[in-house]
Amino acid sequence: MIKKLFIVLALLAPQAAHTADIPTIKAKHLSLRGEPLYKDGFTHFNYTNPDAPKRGGITLHAIGTYDNFHRYALRGSCAAGYQYLYGTLMTESFDEAGVLYPFIASEVEYAVDYSFIILTIDPNAKDSEGYPITAEDAAFSFNVIFEKGVPQFRAYYSDVKVSVLADNRVRFDLSAGDKERMLSLAQSTVFPKRFWEQHDFSEPLIIPPVGTGPYRIKDYKMGQYVVLERVKDYWAADLPVNKGSYNFDTIRYDYYRDSSMAFEAFKAGEYDFREETSASNWASGYKGKIFESGAIIRSEPPDERAVSMSGLVFNIQRPIFSDIRIRRAISLFFDFEWTNANLFYNQYKRTRSFFQNTKYEAHGLPDTDELEVLEAVKDIVPPEVFTREYQPPVNSGSGYIRERAREALRLFAEAGWTLKNGKLINAAGENFRFEFLIYDSTSERYLIPFRNNLEKYGISMYIRLVDQSQYINRLRSRDFDMLDINISAFQYPSSDILILWNSRFIDSTWNTPGVSDPAVDYLTDFIAANQENDALLTAAGRAFDRVLTWNCYLIPKWHIDHYRLAYVDKFGIPPVMPKYDKGLDSWWIKDD
Numbered sequence: 001m002i003k004k005l006f007i008v009l010a011l012l013a014p015q016a017a018h019t020a021d022i023p024t025i026k027a028k029h030l031s032l033r034g035e036p037l038y039k040d041g042f043t044h045f046n047y048t049n050p051d052a053p054k055r056g057g058i059t060l061h062a063i064g065t066y067d068n069f070h071r072y073a074l075r076g077s078c079a080a081g082y083q084y085l086y087g088t089l090m091t092e093s094f095d096e097a098g099v100l101y102p103f104i105a106s107e108v109e110y111a112v113d114y115s116f117i118i119l120t121i122d123p124n125a126k127d128s129e130g131y132p133i134t135a136e137d138a139a140f141s142f143n144v145i146f147e148k149g150v151p152q153f154r155a156y157y158s159d160v161k162v163s164v165l166a167d168n169r170v171r172f173d174l175s176a177g178d179k180e181r182m183l184s185l186a187q188s189t190v191f192p193k194r195f196w197e198q199h200d201f202s203e204p205l206i207i208p209p210v211g212t213g214p215y216r217i218k219d220y221k222m223g224q225y226v227v228l229e230r231v232k233d234y235w236a237a238d239l240p241v242n243k244g245s246y247n248f249d250t251i252r253y254d255y256y257r258d259s260s261m262a263f264e265a266f267k268a269g270e271y272d273f274r275e276e277t278s279a280s281n282w283a284s285g286y287k288g289k290i291f292e293s294g295a296i297i298r299s300e301p302p303d304e305r306a307v308s309m310s311g312l313v314f315n316i317q318r319p320i321f322s323d324i325r326i327r328r329a330i331s332l333f334f335d336f337e338w339t340n341a342n343l344f345y346n347q348y349k350r351t352r353s354f355f356q357n358t359k360y361e362a363h364g365l366p367d368t369d370e371l372e373v374l375e376a377v378k379d380i381v382p383p384e385v386f387t388r389e390y391q392p393p394v395n396s397g398s399g400y401i402r403e404r405a406r407e408a409l410r411l412f413a414e415a416g417w418t419l420k421n422g423k424l425i426n427a428a429g430e431n432f433r434f435e436f437l438i439y440d441s442t443s444e445r446y447l448i449p450f451r452n453n454l455e456k457y458g459i460s461m462y463i464r465l466v467d468q469s470q471y472i473n474r475l476r477s478r479d480f481d482m483l484d485i486n487i488s489a490f491q492y493p494s495s496d497i498l499i500l501w502n503s504r505f506i507d508s509t510w511n512t513p514g515v516s517d518p519a520v521d522y523l524t525d526f527i528a529a530n531q532e533n534d535a536l537l538t539a540a541g542r543a544f545d546r547v548l549t550w551n552c553y554l555i556p557k558w559h560i561d562h563y564r565l566a567y568v569d570k571f572g573i574p575p576v577m578p579k580y581d582k583g584l585d586s587w588w589i590k591d592d
Contacts, residue, residue: 022112022115023111024109024111024118025109025110025112026107026108027109028040028101028102028106028107029090029099029101029102030090030099030100030110030186031098031100032531032532033531033532036096037093038240042240043240043243044243045094045095045240045241045244045586046095046578047094047095047576047577047583048574049244049572049574051244052572052586052588053247053588054230054246054248054249055247055249055589056248056570057249057250057251057252057589058252058273058587059252059271059272060080060251060252060253060254060272061253061255061256061265061266061274062255062256063255063259063262063440064077064255064257064468065077065469066078066079066222066223066226066255067204067206067222068204068205069082069085069208069209070201070203070205072145072201073201073202073204074149074150074202074203075203075204075476077468079217079226079253080253080255081226081251081253084213084215084228084246085128085211085212085213085215085217086211086213087189087212087213087236088103088104088187088189089119089138089187089190090102090105090108090119090186090187091187091241092187093241093578094581095578095580096579096580098491098492100186102122102239103236103239103242104121104122104133104138104190104212104236105119105122105186106121106122107120110182113177114174114179114182115174115177116171116172117171117182118171119138119169119170119172121133121134121135121138121167121168121169121170122235123168124235124236125212125235125236127192127195127210127211128216128231131192131194133212134167134168135164135169136167136193137192137193137212138162138190139162139170140191140193140196140197141188141189141191142157142160142162142185142188143162144201149202151505151507152505152507152510155505156498156505157185159174160172160174172185179532180495180528180531190212191209192211192212194210195210196209206222214230214234214246215229215230215231216228216229216231225252226252226253227252229249230246230248230249244586245585245586246585247586247587247589248587248588252271254270254271258440258441258442259278259440259442262274267285267286268290269290269568272567272570272571273565273584275564275582276564276565278442279343279344279345279347279348280344280345280445282345282347283347284345286298294569295568296568297569298566299563299565300562300564300565301565302561302562302563303561303562303563304579305357305489305491305579305580305581306355306356306357306358306490306491307351307356307489307559308486308559309353309354309486309489309556310351310487310556310557310559311351311487311554311555311556312334312436312483312554312555312557313483313484313485313553313554314327314482314513314552314553314554315478315481315483315514316513316515316553318434320432320481321434321481323415324382324551324552325411325412325414325415326411326415327552327553328408328411328552329407329411330408330454330459331393331555332405333401333450333453333454333459334393334555335397335449335450335453336350336392336394336395336557337394337395338398338399339449340397340558341397343445343449347560348558348559348560349558349559350392350557351392351557351558351559352390353545353549354549355490355493355541356489356559357561358491358492359538360490360492360493360537360538360541360542361545362389362390362542362543362545362546362549363389363542364389365386365387366386366542366543366546367539369535369536369538370539370542370546371386373523373539373540373543374386374543376522377518377519377522377523380518380519381519381547381550384550385543385546390546390549392555401453408457409457412424412432417432419457420458422458423458424458425458431458431460432459432460433459433460433462434460434461434462434481434482435463435464435481435482436451436461436462436463436464436481436482436483436484437466437475437481437482438466438471438484439465439467439468439471447461447463471483475512478509478514484557491580492541493537493541493544494527494531495527495528497544498524499511501524501548502520502524502525503517503521513553513554515551519547520547520551523540523547524544527540527541527544563582570591571588571589571590572588573587574586
């Protein structure tokens with residue numbers, strides 16, 4: 001039996017106050033649960049070098065193209081490096097989850113019932129042109145995203161009101177106490193009102209914006225490259241959250257048509273740093289004079305992050321994939337073991353959970369606490385949730401999948417499809433066919449064997465390669481049958497899963513499979529409502545993991561437990577690596 005915990009998580013050095021008869025707490029930082037790693041008065045994060053020199057430049061790469069500089073536009077493809085252009089009211093470290101420290105806001109005051117939060121803007125805060133950042137900018141930023149940004153934002157914050165109390169104080173009110181959403185508001189991005197009130201926030205932006213972050217755009221050629229330059233008199237450079245970070249004078253992104261071309265460019269010395277995503281490249285591609293000379297360093301530091309769910313996603317809004325039996329049958333034709341051995345040098349492990357590498361990953365059968373969470377939906381989730389541990393299909397690696405194929409044909413038959421004259425057909429005589437949409441040709445390496453397995457049993461899968469802009473447009477309009485995506489990892493089941501899976505956000509491209517399921521809605525709402533109750537959150541996270549995996553919304557791919565990094569030998573690197581990131585923003589140029 002789960003015992004509900006009524007614990008108010010203490011913040012460091014709280015100071016009582018009162019606003020509108022509701023007791024409040026003043027603090028320098030916020031924690032969703034537990035004690036923050038960094039205490040009041042800390043000078044820098046452990047994974048940075050506070051004495052790192054600021055000089056030189058780094059050249060990176062990006063795939064595809066871009067047509068604007070606005071990440072929040074409702075159409076178009078934004079330039080790489082956007083994350084460096086804007087700051088947030090508060091920010092996280094890469095050593096912990098669910099903890100915020102001062103950035104643009106220097107301190108906070110919040111209601112003990114989490115119904116409102118007041119943030120005080122640092123008096124030194126300035127935008128990239130040297131104009132003061134004010135509470136008006138913070139309020140404007142929330143309102144403009146709410147009114148003209150993505151629909152998910154409006155749905156998630158539909159009950160939130162923002163008001164300006166003074167030039168340096170902004171207040172967010174929630175209709176009901178919600179600590180996690182209160183923290184997410186404290187992490188809001190700040191846009192300069194004076195710039196954005198002159199531009200349509202919903203439309204792509206073809207000129208460099210005025211920002212609030214450590215970099216601004218220096219040079220660009222639309223669709224080909226973009227160069228960011230460090231704001232030399234950046235007001236926040238010595239804040240504890242930034243000290244030792246953002247050490248490059250310039251960050252340049254060069255665009256390449258696909259990953260193959262980008263890799264050849266790296267071997268030719270055209271950019272400085274690469275996180276390798278291709279197992280074959282890592283195993284055999286790093287050869288030649290530039291590597292033999294020692295000019296390029298390769299390293300495999302451990303990756304302690306939660307594992308993202310990378311997979312081949314079904315659009316279950318398509319009638320052809322609305323039946324769970326069809327999705328399971330198709331999944332049986334994907335031979336991971338053969339793919340891993342023949343294409344990836346056995347470098348990968350099969351992903352089996354949406355919370356892989358965390359305590360929220362479901363193992364074995366549901367325990368008593370999980371069963372209690374699942375009680376309300378026990379009749380509308382797959383029965384296997386209660387009887388079997390989820391594991392993706394396992395093959396011998398030989399390439400022969402006859403046993404799996406027989407199982408798949410049985411499922412197809414139950415769903416009304418039979419193999420006749422080498423074709424899988426339905427009662428109307430229609431062949432089972434679908435399209436797999438991609439924008440990077442390197443995906444074909446593992447999709448073609450998958451397609452070949454399907455074709456042996458009369459299933460037609462057409463791999464369609466389109467440019468990145470067309471891909472994004474089709475993704476946003478849900479005009480696809482299947483595609484290959486990566487769902488961001490969660491260190492814990494945060495309320496962000498509402499945007500990914502809850503039917504209230506079905507118009508969001510973040511709900512890529514198009515899930516609209518009452519059981520999923522119940523579990524995501526339950527998780528969002530129990531963010532401070534660790535016992536309930538653990539049980540609900542594992543239960544949710546079971547429901548997602550057994551519904552087979554995607555075919556899980558693979559992961560590794562370390563980074564594969566290659567870089568020019570010109571960087572200084574702190575001795576401590578952050579737990580949840582590569583730490584590239586804390587590197588520096590060793591020599592002038």
